[in-house]
Structure formats: C-alpha cells, structure tokens
Amino acid sequence: MLDHRYRSQRAPINLSEAIIPGLCAGCGARHIGLCDALSDEDLHFLASVSRPLTVQKGQTFVVEGDAARSFFNINHGVAKLYKDMPDGRRQITGFVSAGDFVGLAADSCYAFSAEAIQEVRMCRFDRTELRNVFGRFPAIEQRLFDFASHELVVAQEQMLLLGRKTAVERLASFLDGWHHRVSHAEDSNSGRSLPMTRADLADYLGLTIETVSRALSSLRKLGIISVAADHGVSVLQSTRLAEIAQAAGSSSAKIQPMA
Template identity: 65%
Template sequence: MQNTIGSLRRAPVNVVAGGVPELCAQCDARHIGLCDALHDDDLHFLASVAQQVSIEKGRGFVTEGDPARQFFNINHGTAKLFKDLPDGRRQITGFVGAGDFIGLAANATYMFGAEALEPVQLCSFDRAELRAVFARFPAIERRLLDVASHELIIAQEQMLLLGRKTAVERVASFLDGWGLRVASCQGGATRLDLPMTRNDLAEYLGLTVETISRALATLRKQGVVAVGADHVISILNPARLTAIGQAEG
C-alpha cells in the first residue's frame, strides 16, 4: 500500500457543520474506536495524518511477515485476521470490524495477515507520523494501551474457547460476542448478518463445517437461535445463549 501520508499532512482538511472533519462525519467508528479519545475540535489533526482506503471483498491488506509500517482503524465492514502454517493450513485468529484498531505489532513485521470479508473502509496511519499525534494527544496513546490490553484478554478467551469448550459452547460464545459487537454499533443485536462463511467460522473455532452446522441445529432445537438464509442468525433467547457460551449449562 503506497504511503501518501506526507502529502495528506500538507493538504487542508475539509470540515462539515460543527467543525468535524468530513472524513470523520459519516464514520461508523467515530464514537466507538480510536477516534473516540478525541473531541470533535481535535479530530482535524488526526484526520490530517490519516489515509482513507477502500478494500474490496476478498482482498488482503496486511501480509504476514511484511514490515509493520502502518496501523489501521476499521471504519466500516469486517475483515478476518489469520496465520498461515507451513503446510498450507490457515488458522483464523479473529474478526475485526468498525472501531477495531489493528497493526499494534511489537515486532518490526506483521505477525498476521488480514483480508476483507466484505467491502471495508479503513484509515491507515504511518507509524512514524502517528508518534506526532501521540505527543500532541496523549489520550490516543492511552487508548492504544487499552486496545493492547483488550487484545490480550481476547487471546486468553480464545485459548479457553479452543481448549476447553464443547462445539455448541464455542458456537454460542462466538454468536454472543458478535451480538455484543453489533449492539455497540447499532444499538440492538437480535439479528446477526454474519459476513464470514461457515468455513471461516470453522477455522476460527477449531471445528469442521459439519460440526458448526450440527451445533447451530442444537441451538435451534433448544429455541436459542433461528437460522436463516445468507448467514443470517436471529437470537431468540439472548440470556440462554450467553449462559451456554460461558459454559454455564
């Protein structure tokens, strides 16, 4: 991805009513992601070092092993994070959406790959340029520390999910977590339009596609979910779904 941060810094930032940068006005992640650490009046500085990028469905935008020169803030859409094994197998390690900040690699290279599951809009930040933002707005650096801490929690939960939970508990845990993600963006989460395929979900949960289907059938028979066409899942009993996902029986 070509770096055009320098030219973006010299260009004026267009604003809309209220002084909010045009880049940020319609962003799905304005109040749930990295930018939530800033007041509207300060957003223009962050916008001036951001490159807005559109990623087509199925296109990768992070390659494992490449130099980690950029951070990414997802504004719209969903992407999957993964690691490729030497024998050709792939392990999906997570799904990211609006408000998620990725690329916080401690090493000099990316430790994962990323691919859009649907059309994705994101802001790309050059690591060197972002240091100037940290100096002026310490709140952003604190937010990134929060993100790093949250990623550790997610990693621990994933280890528990893969190591100890049953297939039904894994699927319930995923649906419950995805519902919380949707609720944070839309204010409700009874209908989940999953952007990932059953195969993606199987790779993430460490199951087969057939086992995913059987687990969904079990949840459907228990009256917890309804399974529709085109990857649509309706949550009929959120409390029961949470209890199953947390292995509470």
C-alpha cells in the same frame, strides 16, 4: 484509564458525528479518540500521517511477514485477522469492525494477515509517525492502550474457548459475543446477521465447517437460535446461549429441548 469499562468507551462512538473535512475524507477523528475540536495545525498534521483507504470484500490488506509500515483504524465494515500454516491450516484470531485498530500486534513485521469480509473503509496511519501522533494527541495513545488491554482480555477468553470448550460451547460463545457486539454498535449491521462464512467461523473456532454446521443445527434444534434460508443466524434465547457458552447451566440443561 485502565479502570474504565471498555464498552462504555466504545459505545458512544458515532461515526456520523464530528466528521472533519479534509481528514481522512469520510472518516471522523472521534473514533480514534479525538473528541474535541482540533486546530488547523492539528488537522494538517493528522492529514499528513494518515490516509483514507477502502478495500473490497475478499481483498487482503495486511500480509503476515510483510514489513509493518501501516497501522489502521476501521471506520466501516468487517475484516478477519488470521495466521496460516505452511500446509494450509488457518486460524482466524479475530474479526475487526468499526472503531477497532489493526496493526498494533506487530513487531517490525506483521504477525498476521488481514482480509476484508465486507467492503471495509478505514484510516491508514504511518507507523513511523505513531510516536509523533501519540505525542501530539495523548488521547489516541490512551485509546490505543485501552484497546490493546481489551484485546488481551478477548484473546485470553479465546484461548479458553480453543483449548477447553466443546464445539457447541464454542459456537454458543461466539454467537453470544457477536450478539452483544452488534447490539452495542450504533452502526448496526446490514441485513445478514453474520457477515462471515461457515469456513471463517470454523477457522475462528478451531473446527471444520461440517462441525460448525452440526453445532448450529444442535442449537437450532434446542430452540436457542434460528437459521434463516440465507443461512443467517438469529438468537432466540440469549440467556440459554450464554449459559451454554460459559458451561454455567446445570449439566442437564444442555440436553433439554425447547422448554
């Protein structure tokens, strides 16, 4: 239902549950919206239209402009989606991780490229079979619809960020969002707090790496985050971070050190 909170649907996903042997080896069906037991026939059908796929860090698995034949559901790891301009300018439009779908926002050709920033495991579906999959498993269609709706909300939020927020506000918004994302994910991430580089951050936030670095320093000097020796970022004061992200605090709050 559209009325569902997206988070509440996303939270219960547990990749270790409901693994169905033979279907996308090592990847369950629960995360694509199938929670009930499936018949042998269903399993056979699913296996015929989907394949497991693992891509290594740095590998591009979707190229903007290519014919959109596949459709992916991420099982593990993080990938970046981006668009490039002829002169090299790049905009990362999002980071996808476990449970997310990739390839929805496509015409007959992909409108974006996708590259793994960690090893990524996923299911690849044949797009020409998508209608058939929907017909057999309405739960998948519903899940996809909810995912798309949520993506639109996120995209609008990102437009506000890119169009109207300052560098520090952009960073704070991102860190706040990522913080929630990983804290909700059961598949809690490995050691490093942020899997993406400063360059990725810059391309996501519409900034340069230098400005990202400076904005991180600002937040660090305010005592809101800490930056580890390996450049990993930890949130120390999530409330103040959120206030800066939404420009919600009193105007003077922005320049108060430590408290």
